[in-house]
Amino acid sequence: MKKKIKIKINGKINKIDDKTKLSDLIKNLKVPLKKVAIELNMEIVNKKNLNKINLKVNDKIEIVHFIGGG
Amino acid sequence: MKKDNLIISKRKFNSRLIVGTGKYKSMTECAKAIEISGANIVTVAVRRVNITDKKKPLLMDYIDPKKITYLPNTAGCFNSDEALRTLRLAREIGGWKLVKLEVLGDKKNLFPEMIETLKSTEILTKEGFKVMVYCNDDPLMAKRLENVGAAAIMPLAAPIGSGLGILNKVNIQIIRDQTKLPLIIDAGLGQASDATIAMELGCDGVLVNTAIAKAKKPFEMAKAFRNAVIAGRQSFLSGRIEKKIMGSASSPKKGII
Numbered sequence: 048m049k050k051k052i053k054i055k056i057n058g059k060i061n062k063i064d065d066k067t068k069l070s071d072l073i074k075n076l077k078v079p080l081k082k083v084a085i086e087l088n089m090e091i092v093n094k095k096n097l098n099k100i101n102l103k104v105n106d107k108i109e110i111v112h113f114i115g116g117g
Numbered sequence: 118m119k120k121d122n123l124i125i126s127k128r129k130f131n132s133r134l135i136v137g138t139g140k141y142k143s144m145t146e147c148a149k150a151i152e153i154s155g156a157n158i159v160t161v162a163v164r165r166v167n168i169t170d171k172k173k174p175l176l177m178d179y180i181d182p183k184k185i186t187y188l189p190n191t192a193g194c195f196n197s198d199e200a201l202r203t204l205r206l207a208r209e210i211g212g213w214k215l216v217k218l219e220v221l222g223d224k225k226n227l228f229p230e231m232i233e234t235l236k237s238t239e240i241l242t243k244e245g246f247k248v249m250v251y252c253n254d255d256p257l258m259a260k261r262l263e264n265v266g267a268a269a270i271m272p273l274a275a276p277i278g279s280g281l282g283i284l285n286k287v288n289i290q291i292i293r294d295q296t297k298l299p300l301i302i303d304a305g306l307g308q309a310s311d312a313t314i315a316m317e318l319g320c321d322g323v324l325v326n327t328a329i330a331k332a333k334k335p336f337e338m339a340k341a342f343r344n345a346v347i348a349g350r351q352s353f354l355s356g357r358i359e360k361k362i363m364g365s366a367s368s369p370k371k372g373i374i
Contacts, residue, residue, distance in 0.1 A: 057165040076168050082177050083166055084209035089202075091209050109165065111206050113176050115147055116162025116192050117137030117277070117304075117326035 052104040063102065070097035076110070083112045121350065123322050125299050126215060126247040126268045128186075130157040133316070134346045135188065135301065137326025141335070144179040150329055151180060154339040158186045160217055160324065162193070163203050163210075182211060188249065190217040195230065197237040204241060215268070216241070217303075219251040227277040227304075231258050235265060242266035251303050254288040256295060263298055270298050271324065274315065275305025278327040282311040286318060293319040309338070309345035316349025317357070 050065040056076075063072065069092065073080060085092045086109040087100065102108075122129040135158040141147035151159055159180060167173050180187075189207030191200040197220065204216050218237055222230030229252055241248045242265060249269035250262050259270045272292060275281035283289060283302065293300055302315040303324040312323045325342055332338035 057168060077171055078166055078168065079175070082175060082210065084163075084206040086206060091205055094209075109206075110168065111163050111210070112166050113161040113187060113189065113207075113210065114164045115138035115141060115144070115176060116164075116190055117139045117160055117324075 052102070054102055054104070054106045054108065056108045057110060066101045066103075068098050069100040069102060069108075072102065072108075073097060073110075078110055083110050085110050121354070123299065125249065128215070130186070131155075132157045132343075132346075133322040133350060134312070134342055135160065135322055135324040136329060136339070136342075137324065138176065138180065139192075139326055140330035144174045144176065146335060147330070148179040150335045150339040151185065153336050153343070154329065155343045156185070158188050160188045160190045160192075160326070163189055163191075163207050186215070187211070187213060188215060188217050189213050190251075191219050193221070194219065195221050195233075197233040197240070200233070200237045201240060204246060205244075208246070214245060215247045215249070217249045217251060217271070229253055229273070231255070235261055238262055238267050239265040242268075249299075249301070254285050254292065256288060256291045259292045260295060263296055267298065269301055269321075270296060271301045271303035273304040274302050274311065277304040279305050280307030280328060281305055282307050283314055283318075286314070289315070289318050289320065309341035312342055312345040313349035313352070316346055317353050319353055322346070 051062045052065045053060055053062055088107050123133045132155045134154055134156045136151055136154050136156040137160045138147050191203045194200040194203055200220050207213050220230045220233045221227050238248050238250050247268040249271055250267045251271045252258055254272040274283040299321040301322040301324055302320050306312055306325050306328050315323045329335055329338045
Protein backbone atom coordinates (compact mmCIF):
# COMPACT_ATOMS: atom_id res chain seq x y z
CA MET A 48 0.00 0.00 0.00
CA LYS A 49 1.19 3.49 -0.82
CA LYS A 50 2.36 5.73 1.97
CA LYS A 51 -0.14 8.47 2.83
CA ILE A 52 0.87 12.03 3.57
CA LYS A 53 -0.92 15.05 4.99
CA ILE A 54 -1.18 18.23 2.95
CA LYS A 55 -3.31 21.34 3.26
CA ILE A 56 -5.68 22.36 0.48
CA ASN A 57 -7.37 25.73 0.93
CA GLY A 58 -6.67 25.63 4.64
CA LYS A 59 -8.02 22.12 5.24
CA ILE A 60 -5.93 19.02 5.96
CA ASN A 61 -6.20 16.28 3.35
CA LYS A 62 -4.57 12.85 3.19
CA ILE A 63 -3.19 11.85 -0.17
CA ASP A 64 -0.77 9.28 -1.56
CA ASP A 65 2.86 10.22 -1.20
CA LYS A 66 4.36 11.70 -4.37
CA THR A 67 0.96 12.41 -5.93
CA LYS A 68 1.44 14.69 -8.88
CA LEU A 69 -0.17 18.12 -8.51
CA SER A 70 -1.85 17.61 -11.89
CA ASP A 71 -3.51 14.40 -10.62
CA LEU A 72 -4.70 16.10 -7.46
CA ILE A 73 -6.31 18.91 -9.45
CA LYS A 74 -7.92 16.34 -11.74
CA ASN A 75 -9.30 14.39 -8.76
CA LEU A 76 -10.71 17.57 -7.23
CA LYS A 77 -12.47 18.29 -10.54
CA VAL A 78 -11.34 21.89 -10.48
CA PRO A 79 -11.85 23.78 -13.79
CA LEU A 80 -8.21 24.56 -14.46
CA LYS A 81 -8.88 27.45 -16.83
CA LYS A 82 -10.85 29.33 -14.19
CA VAL A 83 -8.45 29.05 -11.26
CA ALA A 84 -4.97 29.95 -10.07
CA ILE A 85 -2.89 27.60 -7.95
CA GLU A 86 -0.36 28.40 -5.30
CA LEU A 87 2.02 25.86 -3.74
CA ASN A 88 3.69 26.92 -0.50
CA MET A 89 2.98 30.59 -1.20
CA GLU A 90 4.37 30.44 -4.72
CA ILE A 91 2.24 30.62 -7.86
CA VAL A 92 2.45 27.46 -9.94
CA ASN A 93 2.66 27.74 -13.70
CA LYS A 94 -0.26 25.60 -14.87
CA LYS A 95 1.94 24.09 -17.58
CA ASN A 96 4.16 22.54 -14.94
CA LEU A 97 1.51 20.80 -12.83
CA ASN A 98 2.57 17.32 -13.92
CA LYS A 99 6.17 17.99 -13.01
CA ILE A 100 5.39 18.60 -9.34
CA ASN A 101 5.28 15.74 -6.85
CA LEU A 102 3.53 16.70 -3.65
CA LYS A 103 5.28 16.12 -0.35
CA VAL A 104 4.30 16.11 3.29
CA ASN A 105 2.98 19.41 4.72
CA ASP A 106 2.65 21.07 1.33
CA LYS A 107 0.19 23.95 1.37
CA ILE A 108 -1.96 24.40 -1.71
CA GLU A 109 -4.29 27.27 -2.43
CA ILE A 110 -6.74 27.10 -5.32
CA VAL A 111 -8.54 30.38 -6.00
CA HIS A 112 -11.03 31.77 -8.48
CA PHE A 113 -13.14 34.87 -9.03
CA ILE A 114 -16.30 35.47 -7.07
CA GLY A 115 -18.62 38.43 -6.74
CA GLY A 116 -17.05 41.43 -5.04
CA GLY A 117 -17.03 45.22 -5.00
CA MET B 118 -18.62 63.76 -33.41
CA LYS B 119 -15.87 62.07 -31.43
CA LYS B 120 -17.15 59.27 -29.26
CA ASP B 121 -17.02 60.08 -25.58
CA ASN B 122 -15.36 56.92 -24.28
CA LEU B 123 -13.87 56.18 -20.91
CA ILE B 124 -10.19 55.47 -21.58
CA ILE B 125 -8.08 53.59 -19.05
CA SER B 126 -4.54 52.58 -19.96
CA LYS B 127 -5.34 53.04 -23.65
CA ARG B 128 -8.37 50.74 -23.42
CA LYS B 129 -11.69 52.24 -24.47
CA PHE B 130 -14.99 51.61 -22.74
CA ASN B 131 -18.42 52.84 -23.81
CA SER B 132 -19.88 53.04 -20.32
CA ARG B 133 -18.58 55.24 -17.55
CA LEU B 134 -20.33 53.15 -14.95
CA ILE B 135 -18.33 50.35 -13.33
CA VAL B 136 -20.26 47.97 -11.11
CA GLY B 137 -19.32 45.58 -8.37
CA THR B 138 -20.56 41.98 -8.38
CA GLY B 139 -20.89 41.47 -4.62
CA LYS B 140 -23.89 41.40 -2.28
CA TYR B 141 -26.46 40.21 -4.83
CA LYS B 142 -29.05 37.59 -3.85
CA SER B 143 -27.94 35.30 -6.66
CA MET B 144 -25.60 35.11 -9.63
CA THR B 145 -28.61 35.42 -11.94
CA GLU B 146 -29.69 38.66 -10.27
CA CYS B 147 -26.13 39.97 -10.43
CA ALA B 148 -25.75 39.17 -14.13
CA LYS B 149 -29.07 40.78 -15.01
CA ALA B 150 -28.34 43.94 -13.02
CA ILE B 151 -25.00 44.28 -14.81
CA GLU B 152 -26.65 43.92 -18.18
CA ILE B 153 -29.23 46.59 -17.34
CA SER B 154 -26.58 48.93 -15.96
CA GLY B 155 -24.78 48.84 -19.30
CA ALA B 156 -21.42 48.54 -17.50
CA ASN B 157 -18.45 47.26 -19.51
CA ILE B 158 -16.30 46.69 -16.43
CA VAL B 159 -17.14 44.73 -13.28
CA THR B 160 -15.08 44.27 -10.16
CA VAL B 161 -14.52 40.74 -8.89
CA ALA B 162 -12.88 39.27 -5.81
CA VAL B 163 -10.32 36.47 -5.57
CA ARG B 164 -11.28 33.74 -3.12
CA ARG B 165 -10.70 30.07 -2.38
CA VAL B 166 -12.47 27.53 -4.60
CA ASN B 167 -14.98 25.45 -2.67
CA ILE B 168 -13.45 22.02 -3.25
CA THR B 169 -16.07 20.11 -1.31
CA ASP B 170 -19.18 21.56 -2.95
CA LYS B 171 -18.52 21.47 -6.66
CA LYS B 172 -22.06 22.36 -7.57
CA LYS B 173 -21.62 25.92 -6.38
CA PRO B 174 -22.18 28.24 -9.35
CA LEU B 175 -19.14 29.96 -10.82
CA LEU B 176 -19.15 33.67 -11.59
CA MET B 177 -17.58 33.07 -14.99
CA ASP B 178 -20.54 30.90 -15.98
CA TYR B 179 -22.85 33.88 -15.49
CA ILE B 180 -20.72 36.82 -16.56
CA ASP B 181 -18.63 36.14 -19.64
CA PRO B 182 -15.14 37.65 -19.22
CA LYS B 183 -14.87 37.88 -22.99
CA LYS B 184 -17.80 40.30 -23.10
CA ILE B 185 -17.40 42.14 -19.81
CA THR B 186 -14.00 43.25 -18.53
CA TYR B 187 -13.21 41.67 -15.18
CA LEU B 188 -11.45 44.02 -12.83
CA PRO B 189 -9.93 41.84 -10.10
CA ASN B 190 -9.80 43.62 -6.77
CA THR B 191 -8.01 43.11 -3.48
CA ALA B 192 -11.00 43.65 -1.21
CA GLY B 193 -10.33 42.23 2.22
CA CYS B 194 -6.57 42.83 2.08
CA PHE B 195 -5.12 44.79 4.95
CA ASN B 196 -1.50 45.08 3.88
CA SER B 197 0.67 45.29 0.81
CA ASP B 198 1.81 41.64 0.89
CA GLU B 199 -1.76 40.33 0.88
CA ALA B 200 -2.74 42.67 -1.93
CA LEU B 201 0.26 41.75 -4.08
CA ARG B 202 -0.35 38.05 -3.54
CA THR B 203 -4.03 38.41 -4.50
CA LEU B 204 -3.39 40.32 -7.71
CA ARG B 205 -0.57 38.06 -8.83
CA LEU B 206 -2.98 35.14 -8.42
CA ALA B 207 -5.67 37.06 -10.31
CA ARG B 208 -3.26 37.61 -13.19
CA GLU B 209 -2.54 33.88 -13.20
CA ILE B 210 -6.23 33.00 -13.58
CA GLY B 211 -6.57 34.68 -16.90
CA GLY B 212 -3.88 37.18 -17.69
CA TRP B 213 -5.59 40.16 -16.13
CA LYS B 214 -3.32 43.19 -15.91
CA LEU B 215 -5.91 45.86 -15.32
CA VAL B 216 -6.66 45.58 -11.62
CA LYS B 217 -8.22 47.42 -8.72
CA LEU B 218 -6.00 47.86 -5.72
CA GLU B 219 -7.75 48.24 -2.40
CA VAL B 220 -5.75 47.99 0.82
CA LEU B 221 -7.91 48.61 3.84
CA GLY B 222 -6.72 50.06 7.11
CA ASP B 223 -9.65 49.69 9.49
CA LYS B 224 -12.23 46.95 9.76
CA LYS B 225 -15.02 49.30 10.83
CA ASN B 226 -14.78 52.32 8.59
CA LEU B 227 -12.99 50.43 5.77
CA PHE B 228 -10.88 53.47 4.97
CA PRO B 229 -7.88 52.76 2.75
CA GLU B 230 -4.45 52.29 4.34
CA MET B 231 -2.70 54.79 2.11
CA ILE B 232 0.95 54.05 2.98
CA GLU B 233 0.50 50.38 2.06
CA THR B 234 -1.58 51.39 -0.96
CA LEU B 235 1.15 53.67 -2.26
CA LYS B 236 3.81 51.00 -1.74
CA SER B 237 1.71 48.38 -3.52
CA THR B 238 0.90 50.68 -6.45
CA GLU B 239 4.58 51.23 -7.10
CA ILE B 240 5.49 47.52 -6.96
CA LEU B 241 2.54 46.40 -9.09
CA THR B 242 3.19 49.07 -11.72
CA LYS B 243 6.80 47.89 -11.99
CA GLU B 244 5.50 44.34 -12.50
CA GLY B 245 3.46 45.51 -15.48
CA PHE B 246 0.05 45.82 -13.82
CA LYS B 247 -2.25 48.70 -14.71
CA VAL B 248 -3.39 49.71 -11.29
CA MET B 249 -6.67 51.47 -10.60
CA VAL B 250 -6.28 52.64 -7.04
CA TYR B 251 -8.97 52.91 -4.37
CA CYS B 252 -7.82 55.80 -2.20
CA ASN B 253 -8.97 58.47 0.19
CA ASP B 254 -9.99 61.87 -1.13
CA ASP B 255 -6.69 63.55 -0.26
CA PRO B 256 -5.28 65.50 -3.22
CA LEU B 257 -1.70 65.12 -1.97
CA MET B 258 -1.98 61.34 -1.77
CA ALA B 259 -3.65 61.26 -5.19
CA LYS B 260 -0.65 63.13 -6.59
CA ARG B 261 1.75 60.64 -5.03
CA LEU B 262 -0.19 57.72 -6.51
CA GLU B 263 0.02 59.37 -9.90
CA ASN B 264 3.76 59.85 -9.47
CA VAL B 265 4.33 56.12 -8.87
CA GLY B 266 2.37 55.14 -11.97
CA ALA B 267 -1.29 54.59 -11.04
CA ALA B 268 -3.54 53.93 -14.06
CA ALA B 269 -6.58 55.54 -12.43
CA ILE B 270 -7.30 57.42 -9.22
CA MET B 271 -10.36 56.12 -7.41
CA PRO B 272 -11.17 58.20 -4.34
CA LEU B 273 -14.00 57.22 -2.06
CA ALA B 274 -17.13 59.33 -1.88
CA ALA B 275 -17.76 58.01 1.64
CA PRO B 276 -17.02 54.74 3.51
CA ILE B 277 -17.61 51.58 1.45
CA GLY B 278 -21.25 50.51 1.52
CA SER B 279 -22.32 53.56 3.56
CA GLY B 280 -24.53 55.14 0.91
CA LEU B 281 -23.68 58.63 2.17
CA GLY B 282 -22.81 60.11 -1.23
CA ILE B 283 -19.91 62.47 -1.93
CA LEU B 284 -18.89 63.94 1.43
CA ASN B 285 -16.12 66.20 0.24
CA LYS B 286 -16.86 67.70 -3.15
CA VAL B 287 -14.12 70.28 -2.78
CA ASN B 288 -11.42 67.62 -2.48
CA ILE B 289 -12.76 65.74 -5.48
CA GLN B 290 -12.74 69.01 -7.44
CA ILE B 291 -9.13 69.69 -6.44
CA ILE B 292 -8.08 66.19 -7.47
CA ARG B 293 -9.92 66.65 -10.79
CA ASP B 294 -8.14 69.91 -11.47
CA GLN B 295 -4.70 68.48 -10.76
CA THR B 296 -4.80 65.22 -12.71
CA LYS B 297 -5.35 64.06 -16.27
CA LEU B 298 -5.55 60.44 -15.13
CA PRO B 299 -8.97 58.77 -15.14
CA LEU B 300 -10.72 59.84 -11.95
CA ILE B 301 -13.36 57.42 -10.78
CA ILE B 302 -15.47 57.78 -7.67
CA ASP B 303 -15.32 54.49 -5.84
CA ALA B 304 -17.42 53.58 -2.82
CA GLY B 305 -20.04 55.28 -0.70
CA LEU B 306 -22.66 56.27 -3.27
CA GLY B 307 -26.24 55.74 -2.16
CA GLN B 308 -28.53 56.79 -4.98
CA ALA B 309 -28.42 57.65 -8.65
CA SER B 310 -28.14 61.42 -8.12
CA ASP B 311 -24.83 60.85 -6.28
CA ALA B 312 -23.43 59.46 -9.51
CA THR B 313 -24.69 62.50 -11.43
CA ILE B 314 -22.94 64.80 -8.98
CA ALA B 315 -19.70 62.86 -9.38
CA MET B 316 -19.90 63.16 -13.15
CA GLU B 317 -20.77 66.86 -12.94
CA LEU B 318 -17.65 67.41 -10.88
CA GLY B 319 -15.76 66.17 -13.91
CA CYS B 320 -15.05 62.62 -12.81
CA ASP B 321 -14.46 60.13 -15.61
CA GLY B 322 -16.62 57.45 -14.08
CA VAL B 323 -18.15 55.94 -10.96
CA LEU B 324 -17.93 52.52 -9.36
CA VAL B 325 -21.06 51.29 -7.64
CA ASN B 326 -21.88 48.05 -5.87
CA THR B 327 -24.01 48.22 -2.71
CA ALA B 328 -26.31 51.02 -3.92
CA ILE B 329 -27.50 48.78 -6.74
CA ALA B 330 -27.19 45.32 -5.18
CA LYS B 331 -28.97 46.26 -1.96
CA ALA B 332 -31.63 48.57 -3.43
CA LYS B 333 -35.18 47.29 -2.97
CA LYS B 334 -35.37 46.96 -6.76
CA PRO B 335 -31.82 46.31 -7.98
CA PHE B 336 -32.74 46.20 -11.69
CA GLU B 337 -34.55 49.54 -11.53
CA MET B 338 -31.64 51.04 -9.61
CA ALA B 339 -29.16 49.67 -12.16
CA LYS B 340 -31.11 51.51 -14.84
CA ALA B 341 -31.26 54.67 -12.70
CA PHE B 342 -27.48 54.65 -12.25
CA ARG B 343 -26.95 54.07 -15.94
CA ASN B 344 -29.06 57.12 -16.78
CA ALA B 345 -27.60 59.19 -13.95
CA VAL B 346 -24.04 58.70 -15.18
CA ILE B 347 -25.03 59.64 -18.73
CA ALA B 348 -26.94 62.71 -17.50
CA GLY B 349 -24.07 63.83 -15.28
CA ARG B 350 -21.55 63.47 -18.06
CA GLN B 351 -23.73 65.41 -20.53
CA SER B 352 -24.26 68.12 -17.94
CA PHE B 353 -20.53 68.40 -17.29
CA LEU B 354 -19.69 68.58 -20.99
CA SER B 355 -22.39 71.21 -21.56
CA GLY B 356 -20.72 73.79 -19.30
CA ARG B 357 -22.88 74.88 -16.41
CA ILE B 358 -23.86 78.51 -15.76
CA GLU B 359 -22.08 80.60 -13.21
CA LYS B 360 -23.47 80.68 -9.69
CA LYS B 361 -24.80 84.09 -8.61
CA ILE B 362 -26.20 85.38 -5.37
CA MET B 363 -28.92 87.50 -6.95
CA GLY B 364 -31.74 86.54 -9.29
CA SER B 365 -31.63 86.94 -13.04
CA ALA B 366 -35.02 86.97 -14.80
CA SER B 367 -35.55 84.53 -17.61
CA SER B 368 -38.13 86.65 -19.48
CA PRO B 369 -37.13 89.87 -21.28
CA LYS B 370 -38.10 93.22 -19.68
CA LYS B 371 -38.84 94.85 -23.04
CA GLY B 372 -42.52 94.99 -23.89
CA ILE B 373 -43.79 94.52 -20.36
CA ILE B 374 -47.41 95.75 -20.21
